Amino acid sequence: MILDNGSRVKIKDKSPPGHIRTPKYIRGKVGIIERCVGIFKNPEQLAYSLNANEYGLYRVRFKMTELWDDYTEGQNDTLDAEVFAHWIEEIKNAA
Amino acid sequence: MRKDRGPEHRWHDMGGLEAGSINNDSHDFAIWEKRVDALLTLSTKKGLFTVDGLRRVLEDMGEEAFETMSYYERWVSSINQNLIEAGIYSLDELGEKMAEVKARGETYGEAQEDKT
DSSP states (O other), X not given: OOOOTTXXXXXXXXXXXXXXXXXXXXXXXXXXXXXXXXXXXXXXXXXTTOOOOEEEEEEEEEEHHHHOTTOOSOTTOEEEEEEEGGGEEEOOOOO | OOOOOOTTSOTTOOXXXXXXXXXXXXXXXXXXXXXXXXXXXXXXXXXXOOHHHHXXXXXXXXXXXXXXXXXXXXXXXXXXXXXXHTTSSOHHHHHHHHHHHHHTOSSHHHHHSOOO
């Protein structure tokens, strides 16, 4: 999966019990692909000494108001988080 | 104290929680702490396990360990767990080595004494 800069994406809202690299506060949230920062072995497999797949790691930009219901500071403030491709769903624009 | 919020939001996933003030005092490390740090570097450079394995075990140790053990005490526990899982030494060998080291004395000073 290749995600273009600027794509609207949603972080998968799943919680398998184990070593996962996507924090709770961004799961299920919508953001924009800021850039791909590289291709890396999946740490969620490396953590168990398994042969790891390689995935793109994307910097995803979220509005703070998307992440925190009670956010009262700058309404245009953003937060960047780095998320592996297997946690990301692209939101297709309606034609 | 925060309690585990269940498998969908594990204890170590602290983003967004009240953190309190941060202690910015600098501090030195004890020799054993530097050795633990070196052990991780050696282990990962040799490909025995990865820093992801270190983190997995730290997380699985739970919040109680986070609050009762120091940073490098948690690291050495995790490194040991990973080395056991990787088959680098057995529990039997570990037990024997621990007994051998303990017999040298309780402190570095005692361990240096000539016991012959």
